[in-house]
Amino acid sequence: MHFPLSALSVLLALPAAVRAVFQDEVGHIDYHYELLGVPQRETTFFHRPRRQDKASLLYTLSDLGVLGAVNPSTSSVVWRQLLQGNITNGAGYLRAGEDATWVASAMGSSTQAWDAPTGRNLWSLDFDGRAKDLEIMELTESDHKDVLVLYEEEGATVARRIHGLQGHVVWEFRAVNGDIPLQVSTNVEKVFVISLHGSLLSYSLKVTVLDTLTGKRLDEINIGTKGEVQKPEDVMFVGANSAAPIVAWTDNALTKLKVNVLGNKNKQEFPLLADTRSVEIHAPHHIQSQPHFLVQSRTKTANKADVFHVDLKTNAVTKAYDLPLLDGESAFSTSTAGTNVYFTRVTPDEVIVTSSLSHGILGRWPLKGNDAKAGALHGVSEVIKKSENNYAVRSAIVTDTDDWVMIRNGEVAWTRPEGLTGAVAATWAEIPESEDLAKTLEAEAHSNPLEAYIHRVKRHVDDLQYLPDWLESIPGRLLSSIMGSEGSAKDSATLTRDSFGLNKLVVLVTKRGKLYGLDAGNNGRIVWSKSASETPSTLPWDVKSIHADDIKGLITVRGADGEFIIVKSDTGKTVETMGPGLWPPVQSVAVVDSAAGPWLLPIGIDGKIGEIPLAHAPKQTVVVRAGNELKGITFQPQGEQAVEVPAWVFSPSGKQKIVHIATRSPHDPIASVGRVLGDRSVLYKYLNPNTLVVAGIDEASSTMTLYLLDSVSGEVLTSSTHKGVDPNKDISCAITENWFACSFFGQYAVRDSETQSVKGYQLAITDLYESEVSNDRGPLGEALGEDAKFSPLDPIEQPTGPVIPSAVSKTFMLSGPITSLAVTQTRQGITSRQLLAFASGSHSITSIPRMVIDPRRVVGRDPTPAELEEGLSKYTPLVELDPRFMITHERDVIGIKEIITAPANLESTSLVFAYGVDVFGTRMTPSLPFDILGKGFNKVTLIGTVLALTAGVMALGPMVRKKQINMRWYSA
Amino acid sequence: MRVSISAAAALLSLLQPLASALATTAVTLAVPAQPALPNPNVLPPSTHATLATLYTTYSAPLSAANTFVFRNVTPGSYLADVHCATHAFAPLRVDVVASSAPEKLGLLSVQAWETFRGNDWDNKGEEAKEIALGGTPGSSLATAKAALPVRCLAPKQYFIERSSFSVTSILKNPMILLAMVSMGIFFLMPKMVENMDPEMRAEFEEQQKNNPMASLMGGGGQQAANPMGNFDMAAFLAGSSNKKDEGGPAAGAASDAGNGAGKRRK
DSSP, rough: HHHHHHHHHHHHHHOOOOEEEEGTTTTTTTTTOOOOOEEEEEEEEEEEEEOOOOEEEEEETTSSSSSEEETTTTTTEEEEEETTTSOSSSSOOEEEEEOOEEEEEETTEEEEEEEEETTTEEEEESSSSEEEEEEEEEOOOOSEEEEEEEEEETEEEEEEEOOOTTTTTEEEEEESSEEEEEEEEEOEEEEEEEEEEEEEEEEEEEEEEEETTTTOEEEEEEEETOOOOSGGGEEEEEOSSSSSSSSEOOTTTTTTTEEEEETTSSOEEEOOOOOOOOEEOOOOOOOOOEEEEEEEEEEEEEEEEEEEEHHHOOOOOEEEEEEEEEEEEEEEEEEEETTEEEEEEEEEEEEEEEEOOOOEEEEEOOSSSTTEEESSSEEEEEEEEETTEEEEEEEEEEEETSSSSEETTTTTEEEEOOGGEEEEEEEEEEOOHHHHHHHHHHHHSSSSSHHHHHHHHHHHHHHHHGGGHHHHHHHHHHHHHTTTOOHSSSSSOOOOOOTOOOOOOEEETTTTSSEEEEEEEGTTEEEEEEEESSSSSSSSSEEEEEETTTTTTTTEETTTSOOOEEEEEETTTTEEEEEESOOOOOOEEEEEOOOTTOOEEEEEGGGOOEEEEEOOOOOOOOOEEETTEEEEEEEEEETTTEEEEEEEEEESSTTOEEEEEEEESOOOSSSSEEEEESSEEEEEEEEESSSSEEEEETTTTEEEEEEEEEETTTTEEEEEEESSOOTSSOOOEEEEEEEEEEEEEEEOOOOSSSTTEEEEEEEEEEEEEEEESSSSOOOHHHHHTTTTTOOBBBOOOOOHHHHHHOOEEEEESSSSEEEEHHHHHOSSSSSSOOOEEEEEETTTTEETTTTTTTTOOOOSSOOOHHHHHHHOBBBBSSEEGGGGGGGTTTOOOOOEEEEEEEEEESSEEEEEEEESSSSSEEETTTTOTSSSSSTSSSSHHHHHHHHHHHHHHHHHHHHHHHHHHHHHHOOO | OOOOOOHHHHHHHHSSOOOTTTOEEEEEEEEOBTBBBOOGSSSOOTTTEEEEETTTTEEEEOOOTEEEEEEEOEEEEEEEEEOSSSSEEEEEEEEEEEOOOOOGGGGGEEEOOOOOOOTTTEEEEEEOOOOOOOOOOSSSTOOOOEEEEEEEEEEEEEEEOOOOOHHHHHHSSHHHHHHHHHHHHHHHHHHHHSSSSSSHHHHHHHHHHHHHHHHHHHHHHHHHHHHTTTOOOHHEEEEEEEHHTTTTTHHHHHTTTTOOOOOOOO
């Protein structure tokens, strides 16, 4: 009975004003890019998920570790799984057997099989070590396909064959020899494990031949490479699953290609194009396909390809033909139909399909479409033979702009902006206002009256040309405003501010070094995108700070190696850029005020700042993090320079490690300094803008302490210790106004009664007040109150240290984990705030009303009428993450790293943007949309009602008049 | 299904030096068909379950057989949650403990109960008894013969209905109801009075005269048309009290607003 009761009381405690999303707002106020990440070369393919069905899906395991299936005709995601539960950096393996209804993936320590049409898991296995390769055994002794996985353990190479349907290990081969496992491959008869043998810089290739049935070692072949293979990446290709798998590598100067057909010792050499910069090999992955492969060599400006055939009997590799040298980038892809192998080449201008047998072109389509000129990096294709000489081809190409483009017979069918994934930083920016009018007005103000008058008349006459257009647009605007479709009516191609302040830009930086400008007011449309490759730092890009200067309309992005790029927020045009390594490395960046105006102060490693010119010396205390310490730094003039003077040092007590620091948003307006209680007395909020929350955790004893620090004095204002906090799960905090909240996983005995213990995801929230009692301002009151002893001439005699706030805390149990806490922001802070968080379990973003998690909720008794009036309800430990709290409603939003909010001009509205893997944005009205007519305001009904009433009055008027007249006459 | 020990398990074993700390077991949760969820195959593929306790979390995706298989689970008391976009599930407490039976020494046994969030961890609900999985031999779940059932609470409702314009909602408004009643009286009363036989009518009129409320109600039409029409201002100012004696002009006028039978004084 406990559960329904507590759930009921929580539901009752909810204010009537809990604001869920209306169905008709979906897609209107919110937008969502359902993304996978940039597909990787080896883990993307077309595959038919159902044997009897001809339709195929596009499967990929992206560079972020998202496995997904995309419908190739509509570009919609059919299903997706974040394999490791977290964003990973590349790697991972994905294969599908021909006609199999499942796909197999290997990543990290786990190997999994997934139902291809639905995305349900078939089996999952976890092993020691790390997966190095995965292949499908197409032909087995039974009627199903099996999976071969290669793992690298410490000093050991482990190959396993796993039952494809049941997911149990058929056999295991283990070799403890210190070799580096490279790949696993199979032809019909044997399994080959290829590893690197030897020492660094002079490896030889070792091919271990295994029996398919038992996994016993049959043979071992060493292939000398004469120091040409220096690291695992030097082995370019190990053909898998074809009738004659090969292994290929090049010499160090990229002049010769060496090919070995697995299972024998011979290696053959083929010359490469002069100035070749990179070589790529494409081969079919199916066992019945002809053993042909294509070698693409790229020079700086052009690329060509050679096609080779393998003779199955003699294992000889012969060159069949070559494809011409073409300028620019080309992406080659292989597709098979029965035994036929087709090579598709996507160049900047056209799509060309050739058969592997001859160089005759089967089909050629000129490329048309929006961004067809984007450089194709790699892709996959599906060639369909319609008739004898008629082919159709569709290719999914990854471009150098990180887009995933589907080209169907030369036409761009769709583009998925996969580059938006893996975002590491984002900021809101105002749309820069057009300065033309302001400039003209200024010019008029400063010239002599007559000239100004003539100028003004001219300007108005000029403006007349827009009058017909404007008049023409009136009926349309009127109609759309009545029908309530004002959002779609506006021209979506231009960036303009609106009076509600809903049109804002979001600038997003991804770890691949790309920058994006999104129009938040226009369903998150991508306004511009660009590569910050002028500052090619290490990948993934370690972005330390992003800052928007709304006055100048500039965005500054700073990386860890001192590199930075400044772009215009509305066009993405580079204003200034600096490569990595030229400036000292940066730990973080702070916006500081100085005599010369506000500027971005870079903070070096370990919080070192160094000397600063006097004019630029920060006026505030700068808080820096040095290892496990926080330092407050002020600046003192010393000659021409200002030198840093440590003001305070804070280190968490004991063995605690700082796991999270939450600071206030720069925009944190406070509308009311107090909280009015039921008896009309006021509890004054402790409002100190210089506070930050530090969460420190001792991993051994699993105790977490939350510190509220005064950033000017370094004083700990309040601290609370939580026992049994899991350091391995997310801990996230947020601070605003006079309260802060932290989420964590806790398991501990309840303090009140030691016999009781709790376990679960929790949220600790603390309110800060100036005093425990109402109508009291604490120590400040003595200075400010009516009986003020304080005067500027007679300061407080004995300062008793900092004003310590009175803290009221409660901990709530949540029904699921939440991370990335954030708080809504509104223009003046009148609207109540809501706590936003990513509910990582249910893949959604939740907004918890402040009222539900109010620390002043009464414990152990029902609230008195006065407390009810204040909005307090009885404390229940459980806060159910109600689906109606989810601002993402039914959308499946994965991998959110951070949520940022911004105020709109409307006081009721806060803009929300979340990024990580997916990109999601919406508008929120925590206190209901009190200053704007929503969609619920039906103008048609209103006008209809008024018209109906008018008609009624018109109809009844004569009747009543007639009756009155009759009455008078008849009565007389 | 004992495969090996993960790093997290190793860590746990260091912290909780149990006799059988190195042993691991598999825990299988299943979503059976139940009233709140008649067809578990409709669950989206993003559905997953987690086993959480201090320092350790296991996660398992939903399988094609509507199960969640956790492998290499070390001993401990876990909070099992099913995270699903479309349905809400009741949490479970899953205890993995070393078997006490001597013949199963070293093996782990798994027990599960319903648990109540925000309550004492030892406050266990009904035990979740293992159910046999009706998988055909050779199905993908040959490794798990039995599983712990999870209870689906309800489908999730993400949206709220917008209160829309409707005629019935307007008609339910008390103001409208009042207006309707007075309209009814206004239109129907004269007709009723007309249809009365003369005796009754006279009696009724008499009653009306004595009832000031009725005068207010019945006289709506005429008075509204000219409310000040027969108000004798001079008499009122003079404080004249002869109205009562005469039956009152207002009452008289109001009594038979409809039939206009010459009661008005000019």
